[in-house]
Amino acid sequence: MDPIEEKIRRIQDGEGGLYSDVIRLYQQRIYLYCYRLLNNKEDAEDAVQDILIKAYQNIGQYKPQADFTSWLYKIAYHHCLNLLRRQKFQQQVRKLLRQEVTEKSAEQIAQNRLFSEPVSAALGKLDVEDRNLLILRIYEDKSFAEISEILGVSTATVRKRYERTREKLKKAIERKEKQLWASVN
16 A cells, blocks of 8 residues: 555544644645646645645545545645635626726836746636646646546546647747747847
């Protein structure tokens, strides 16, 4: 049996003190995942705390037939998705309440053109599900099978979505590079 699976079984049997080992093992990985999804350090730090607490509170529901890491990433994904939805809703409410439109200064516009990379700009254009898929596959180095387990869809669906998302990203990067090149010349 995998050492982490053995620890989880022991935690489920009442040895809660062992959960600190789980935290040490996964805290940094989950933080990086959350940071890439949320694109905000403070939000990612808060999310990691919430996710690890949720995982501990629900450790009894974990079944060893699924990989513990995938189970934990699934909790992280849904938590971050809910945060992003809540943030989007709050932004929409703020827009409705704020009647004046704030214009970007010339300096802000120039800075955005000079310092925003085509890749990060293109990633920002993707919806949360597509961005999550790329993060899991590229940054977290998850297999299609693991991603399918995290997202709750078939491996074939994950592969198709991944290829479509890669194409979308490639086209968005090319567009952004052309825009940057045109603004420089």
